[in-house]
Amino acid sequence: MPGQTITSSKCNRCKRVIVPPRETCPYCGKSAGLMETLELPPRGVIQSHTTLRMPPEGFKAPLSMALVELEQGALILCLGSEQSSLPINIGDTVDIELDSQERFCFRVVS
Numbered sequence: 001m002p003g004q005t006i007t008s009s010k011c012n013r014c015k016r017v018i019v020p021p022r023e024t025c026p027y028c029g030k031s032a033g034l035m036e037t038l039e040l041p042p043r044g045v046i047q048s049h050t051t052l053r054m055p056p057e058g059f060k061a062p063l064s065m066a067l068v069e070l071e072q073g074a075l076i077l078c079l080g081s082e083q084s085s086l087p088i089n090i091g092d093t094v095d096i097e098l099d100s101q102e103r104f105c106f107r108v109v110s
């Protein structure tokens with residue numbers, strides 16, 4: 001769904017942004033109460049990617065996965081959209097959306 005934002009948490013101590021949101025910062029450890037909810041635009045840049053020839057059960061091969069950096073440095077692992085057969089490159093701009101199972105999927109913006 002275009003326009004849908006991605007909910008994340010920002011740590012008020014180390015300023016890192018985490019997706020999906022958590023109550024405790026994975027970098028600082030016990031910082032309960034210091035996390036702030038943030039809505040990020042569903043667009044990012046591919047930092048690295050891989051293609052699984054033998055993906056886990058329930059996925060179609062080949063399965064593309066990419067680590068995508070959103071605004072404020074938040075990193076999320078996304079699955080390739082099934083419809084997309086475009087080659088993936090580091091540095092590509094992608095749109096992020098949730099699939100029917102609430103998993104993050106990316107689509108290269110051409």
Ligand SMILES: [Zn+2]
Nearest residue numbers: 011014025028
């Ligand atoms: Zn932190």
